[in-house]
Amino acid sequence: MQLEMPSGGPFVAISSDWLVADMTVESIELGYELSTFPHPRFERPLIVSIRDSRLLSSPPWVRSLGKLDLHVQTEAWKFPAPPPEFDRPPPPRSERAPETITNRQVVDLPEWPEDTESPAEPKRRIRPRPTRDTVVFKDRLLFLLQPPLDGLFQGRSLGVPFEPFPYQLEGIAFLMPRHAALLADEMGLGKTAQTILSLRLMFHQGMIRSALLVAPKPLIHNWCRELKLWAPDLPFEVFPTDPELRRATWHVSNCPLKLINYELLTRDAELAADPRTFFDVVVLDEAQRIKTPGSKTASVVKSIPRARSWALSGTPVENHPDDLINIFEFVDPGRIPPNTPPKQLKALTADSILRRTKQQVQSDMPPKLIRDLTIELTPAQQATYTLAEKEGVIHLNALGETITVQHVFQLVLRLKQICNFDPRTGESAKLEQLVNDMEEVAANGHKAIVFSQWVEPLAAIARALERFGPLQYHGRIPHAERIPILDRFKNDPNCQVLLMSYGTGSVGLNLQFANYVFLFDRWWNPAIEDQAINRAHRIGQKHPVTVTRFISVNTIEQRIATILDTKRKVFNDLLADADKPATLGLTEEEIFSLFDIEARPKRNGSPPDPQASQTCH
């Protein structure tokens, strides 16, 4: 058989296996020797092994798909727990006492109709934020995870008598995260409430376990009253006057909040500086008390071992560099280097100072705000008062059926006069506080009116307030001089206070350029008081008016105030038109109920009008 050779060549027959029988082959002379052709791919022997998967595991034949399982790790932070007394469940709503407004009055303003066309803006939440110098992550987390303050006090757990204003919530948000803070709001904006609510929240959060509040002696009782109002669940105690009991309060008592006045604190300098006496926060009220460098008060205050230092002051301390430096020696020692130029003070302290004026927050505030300031009598006043009341009641009971309202009236008036000034020594706790408040009013560039039902106190007040340019306006001022006095009060910046009696100052005057009204002593009829207040609070008043009513604690004034507040509520509920005051003076029975008097007059006809016997002008 002839092989048909394809074209090309040469062709080499490697094996004869494919040759079949009957196949003839013709040899062809190639002209060269056959040899094997080495090929790099087959240099090493091909040994196939199932266990050897190097080929299969080597790229580019295969590539890794990565791990198939998934897992996570977690990290946690636990936050401090409050003491057990602050961790109780809230009372059911039905068991809570009915809400009563005790010392705040708000004018009911007409409300604008809701705008349904424009989209509702999201509600701005007010929350404490970590400060810039909070670097520990857990500390920053603690404040980032706090609930918003707005709305927090509407619940059952942290109920308050009335909701704080938005700017007050911002004040709380300012205080809570700060170890060094100066709250310098204008007088009347509620520094006391903001401080109390901040402390209360921090106790509930477990952030603090002990606090010390230092305040002027006349204001200690007021702080007690405000604490019961804003933080009824916060236990507190006042340092007693007895030295041994005071020592026990310093070292033994575990009451969370302690109150002391500057005078007692100065006497207990060694106890206060003892390292065993440590407070998580120390609060100074009227912090300008320590503005005098080198004073013992300042020295003692700065020596108290503490973690947080808060100061409260109504004066614009940032305008007085020396005062600011001295206060910051307590608030944050070392923050202000020696010989720091005044221009650099603001940059160094801005983060630790919060100051709001009435003008700034007037949109949040009601146009008129009344605050009751309870004042403790001086020791001399208290001794005179106690003796006078005791002797007076004995005398009244001795009158038997011949007693009349007039007799009781006379005792009431006498006691009220003692609450104003001690007749023997001339001391006046109210006047001390008034002078203090006028410092703030004047420093803020505002004007004030002071009302009293007597002329003699106005003269004494004028002498004490001499540096504020006081003017007097009462019945003993000749009529021809009255209008020039009012003009001068309005136009002269050096005349910052006007002293008026209820009779002459209550009607027909427009004094809407005064932002502060002080009721040195109170009138029988709440409507007459409102007329006096409304001399400043009128249409045209640009700023909210703060009315301060001085009330001497544990005296006839406090008992009268309770009755008058009840009558005022009735007045507000029934008579919206305040131009015509209703006759809401004290009734005969109410007057007799002011004392523990058993005697009662014979009933013959209608009781006399108490207002007719007032010796006022």
Add this chain to the structure above:
Amino acid sequence: MAVIDTQESAASQLPPQPAMTELSGNLGFLSIIHDPSGLLGGYLVTNGWGRPLEFRISTAIQPNRVQQILYGPTLTDYLYADLIGKALVEKSSTAVGMVIVDQPAALPLRRRVDVPVVCISPAPLQLHEPDTEKPQEYVSLTHPRSSVPLRWLASHASDQPLIEAILAKVDPSLDLSEPFTRVREAIGEARKLGGIHRAA
């Protein structure tokens, strides 16, 4: 031939529920966010009026392509409920009466924990029952403590008395949707400080 009562068998498979008087008033708020580093969760435990008790955060996790293929439609359920949610809730040392989530995908966590799990997301819930194409059914409840209706799995409809009892203990000042803002802020803060590392 015995007939199995499906309702009884279903009930017997549910974990035992605590008595009403033993309910913890604490609440757990679970939020899972998706960012470029992956999925990560934050879990905040508060008391009845919102005071923070504990905060827990997970590492970020980003499934790769193979995992996405292998887990398929079960991936979301697995990540949200099994992996992140369960880890955060179970490792927490503070007991809660209820877990609130802000994404429906975390609702299946209820099958892994012993407390009710409710969702407050206003978004439509579009989940499927496990291993099926059947849409998941939900129970809805409107309550003053929440600005949006609360929803949970219909398979745990019996949680309703528990949920209502727990909500009755919550302070009126607390809106259940508000704490999620805090959780997200805290997660952001942790990321800024580098507190979260990505896990494989």
